[in-house]
Amino acid sequence: MRKILLAGNWKMHGSKAMVSALLEGLLAAPRRETPDMVVFPPFPYLAQAQSLLAGSPIAWGAQTLSPEAQGAHTGEVSASMLLDLGCRYVLVGHSERRTLYGENDADVAARYAAALAAGLEPILCVGETLQEREEERTEAVVERQLEAVLDRCGVEGFERGAVAYEPVWAIGTGRTATPDQAQAVHAFIRGKVAYRNDIIAGQLRILYGGSVNGSNAADLFAREDIDGGLVGGASLKAEDFLAIRDAVT
Ligand code: PEP
Numbered sequence: 027m028r029k030i031l032l033a034g035n036w037k038m039h040g041s042k043a044m045v046s047a048l049l050e051g052l053l054a055a056p057r058r059e060t061p062d063m064v065v066f067p068p069f070p071y072l073a074q075a076q077s078l079l080a081g082s083p084i085a086w087g088a089q090t091l092s093p094e095a096q097g098a099h100t101g102e103v104s105a106s107m108l109l110d111l112g113c114r115y116v117l118v119g120h121s122e123r124r125t126l127y128g129e130n131d132a133d134v135a136a137r138y139a140a141a142l143a144a145g146l147e148p149i150l151c152v153g154e155t156l157q158e159r160e161e162e163r164t165e166a167v168v169e170r171q172l173e174a175v176l177d178r179c180g181v182e183g184f185e186r187g188a189v190a191y192e193p194v195w196a197i198g199t200g201r202t203a204t205p206d207q208a209q210a211v212h213a214f215i216r217g218k219v220a221y222r223n224d225i226i227a228g229q230l231r232i233l234y235g236g237s238v239n240g241s242n243a244a245d246l247f248a249r250e251d252i253d254g255g256l257v258g259g260a261s262l263k264a265e266d267f268l269a270i271r272d273a274v275t
Contacts, residue, residue, distance in 0.1 A: 029062055031231050032270060033087075037089070073111055115148070117151060131170060131174035139179050141187075150188070153191055154194065164211060176222065190232075200237050201237060205246050205249050208249065234254075
């Protein structure tokens with residue numbers, strides 16, 4: 027049985043005051059039954075997240091990492107630094123990293139491997155653009171993104187990590203994939219992993235991302251292969267993120 031994972035990607039939003047208010051808001055609304063929850067603040071706020079969330083059921087992680095272990099890489103942040111700040115998870119290959127910062131499949135696979143090697147739980151983001159969907163290339167694109175990591179890390183690389191299916195056309199647009207559209211791609215991803223190892227595939231959490239909110243989460247997460255969400259906009263206010271949690275518990 028896979029437990030729902032609710033992940034909040036704050037992107038480049040926040041301030042010390044906002045981080046305190048948001049995390050205190052999340053901590054002030056406990057529930058006995060809760061999905062696994064993780065927030066992804068920008069790097070400068072990870073230490074603040076660590077001091078506010080340590081000992082709570084909410085985990086924290088980073089939005090990306092360097093594939094390098096250390097050295098002359100100005101501006102980069104390594105996996106061991108993230109571990110030092112108590113991170114458990116790290117996002118890898120978010121579509122904004124791919125499109126705005128030129129990360130290709132090999133770069134993403136290298137980052138995924140670096141996270142795994144350090145003991146972090148990477149969440150691999152995959153997904154097609156609108157044009158790719160309209161050209162009926164969704165499966166080919168997602169397969170290519172997935173296989174890059176499978177080839178580099180082996181299927182064992184997904185024993186600890188997770189996948190987030192995020193159709194690019196649904197990110198930050200208010201346009202959500204229908205539960206049927208999302209389920210079809212999630213089943214495709216699980217099938218690709220199962221082809222190599224069906225036990226690992228059965229345990230793998232595959233999150234959906236793309237304009238998830240308190241109104242659409244329950245229908246999405248009820249589908250067989252949708253094991254939670256990667257949430258952008260609706261993770262920036264405690265009440266909005268909690269509305270998603272409350273919709274699925
Ligand atoms: C995201 O940032 O990964 C995301 C899915 O954003 P949003 O929920 O705002 O579409």
